[in-house]
Amino acid sequence: MTLPSYVARRTLLGVIQVPLVMCGVFFLAEALPGDAAVTIAGDNPDPAIIAVLRERLGLNEPAWHRLGDWLAAALHGDFGQSLVGPRSVVDIIASAAGPTLLLAGLTLVLLIPLSVGLGVLAANREGSRLDRLITSTTLGLYSAPEFAMGLLIVTVFAVQLRWLPPTAVGTSLLSNPAVLVIPVFVLLLRPICSLSRLIRAGMIDAQRSEYVRHVRRIGLSPTRVRFAHALPNAVTPAIQQLARTIDWLVGGVIVIEAIFVVPGLGTTLVQAVAARDLPVIQGLAVVFATTTVLVNLAADVAARVLSPTAEAGR
Amino acid sequence: MTVVDVRSLTVRVGSRDIVSDVSFSVGAGEIVALVGESGSGKTTTALALLGESPSGAQLTGQVEVAGSTVDSSNSPPAGVVGYIPQHPSAALNPVRRIGPVLREIARLHGGGSPVQQRVLDALRQAQMPDGSRFLRRYPHQLSGGQQQRVVLAHELVGQPKVLIADEPTTGQDAVIRAQLIEELRAVAGQGIAILLLTHDLELVRALADHVLVMHRGSAVESGPCLDVLGTPQHQYTIRLINAAGRNPAAPPPVLEESTPVVSVRRLVAGHRRVDTLHDISLEIRPRDRIAIVGRSGSGKTTLARCIAGLHPFRQGEILLWSTPLSPLLRRRSFSQLARIQYVFQDARASFNEFVPVLDQVARTAERLRGLPRAEARARAVDGLDRLGIAEANATRLPGSMSGGELQRAALVRATLAEPDLLICDEITSGLDTVTHADLLDVLGKLQEDTGCALMVITHDLAVVAGLAHGVLLMDDGRIVEHGRTADVVALMHEEASLGSAG
Structure with missing residues (x-):
């Protein structure tokens, strides 16, 4: 095909x-x-x-x-009227999408380079102290649920050290970017762990392969070998995981938005469920379903482009 | 002019010498062959020219390449020594196109003419005059022979002084082998020294100027090719040459009148929308030994997989003792499955790496023949023992057994099902000559003991000549020749030489 x-x-x-x-x-x-x-x-x-x-x-x-x-x-883009207020469903979702997309976008921009970097770094020194530090930390962080990490970080950095504002209550996200720091950090923690571990495993496989040994013998620089020859083989499994992550981020990370009082899609969903505002719930469900379908479509196409042998597969 | 000079090279791991006191030299344009079975230290010796050694190994002796000393801290400059690994397909990155990688290597070496020009020159030197057609392709879109030439071009771009080719003919068909001989001869003609590591004595005879026979890490005999192969002195060399040229006793005749075990009638099968097998008909009688030969991609394996139920066919029928078989594996009964057994090319891949070999061998008898576990196990131990695998050895995981041992275990696993037809798909490729000859003996004996019919898929004419009564020559999904072994083998020799000339 x-x-x-x-x-x-x-x-x-x-x-x-x-x-x-x-x-x-x-x-x-x-x-x-x-x-x-x-x-x-x-x-x-x-x-x-x-x-x-x-x-x-x-x-x-x-x-x-x-x-x-x-x-x-x-x-025709009309999901009806909210039952609890004068606004239309489309209006409510549109205004809540902004903060969620901002959080998701920022998280992704930081997530991809950070997890690739960590994965490559750990794979490079496989078995070293640095590798063990990275793999055990990522496993530990991945096991911690984000609401626990969120509360912990707020307690330490916002309440006790007072370095950053604890929540986004009463300010606009763009005019006061400091309120975004803790939420984005907490959002990053788990996806970085899963992605960097996948990249690490893929890189280790690729670095042991005959084609990497071959170009090394030919004398290509270690950086070229790592990033142009080994990495393209290592990213395919990570792409599917990235798709799940994007889906999770856009689906409104309900807990995170609730902790930091970000007026995004997650908060809207919680409020709509509490108020039994059915048209809003239905509208949100459609938005989440569409996102899931689109993100997975993009991931499958990307994986397909990056692994040309899939075309020849059975 | 001497390009490679190795003096008293010894490679020691722990207290064992994997290479001991090996000396040889290779001049510009000369072809030297290191001959020996797998594990004889050929590859370790050759990698010493690149300054590589197995981990934890100690190197002593002197290695000089192009006038400068090479050791673990002084690798030769990039491009001076080219190394073509055993399986060229594994040396090509599956997700990178051919062109960009070649250009990247060309840029690394610098040089007067433009990068694209040097890439095309290297492809031409590697016998790919129409190289520009392949630059946008991925490795999986090339044939095995083309992949090998691309890897050769990788090395030629850097204008090496020495080229090392590690087992270049493993798993290649007769046509590709003939082309390879031309390629390497042309490379040597350009003044490049070539070190050939191989157990293929035909290749050595066709190419090498000098031969060094290696056995357990030492060079047991060396000298000009004709002398060593013509009048071998050392006992091991004699054994090697005999193993390669031997023709086992002629197999017993087939009972022509009996009912066929398997008959294939007007079979059509394919991949996706393309038919790759067209209108195949054949009959296999009890105790028959049929060899299926043909170049890679001719449909040999697809035909065998259809018979075994591993590949659903589209039209036609396959009869087992006059009962039609379903195209789908899951619609066939256990007794039908037991009657047709398949031994795969890659023995290692056909074993689960986490389960002891013995358990996996016993499982066929248990599942397909319904034997109680203890009895199945006893038979497996017995069968493995007869092929020289002790019980203590068989209770280990596949990872700790050699390729030859696993291939024998796979044969035992298949015969425990008491098949009427045993299909062997390229089971000797990748094994060295001695192991190879052993396996053929074993196969012949197994067949005599069990009385099953044998269907052997192979590239190797020696297997055909030594084992089969009849030969099917396939090309492009059709049977183009069907006859007695001697006739078809003669015909194939002719075709191979035509193929290399054209």
């Missing part, structure tokens, strides 16, 4: 997957007890008001009808 036809096939698969997830989300929301009318009617609802609301919101229509309407509207 050539690359363009592979991309086309994978894209088509994605185009089918997203609506399927949307249907799944719709029916899960249907299965919940109560509905939007009950939510809007408040704590001490009058059955008459609920009936009126149901009529006005079209909730008496059969589920298939409403699913069709919802999918058709979503296709």
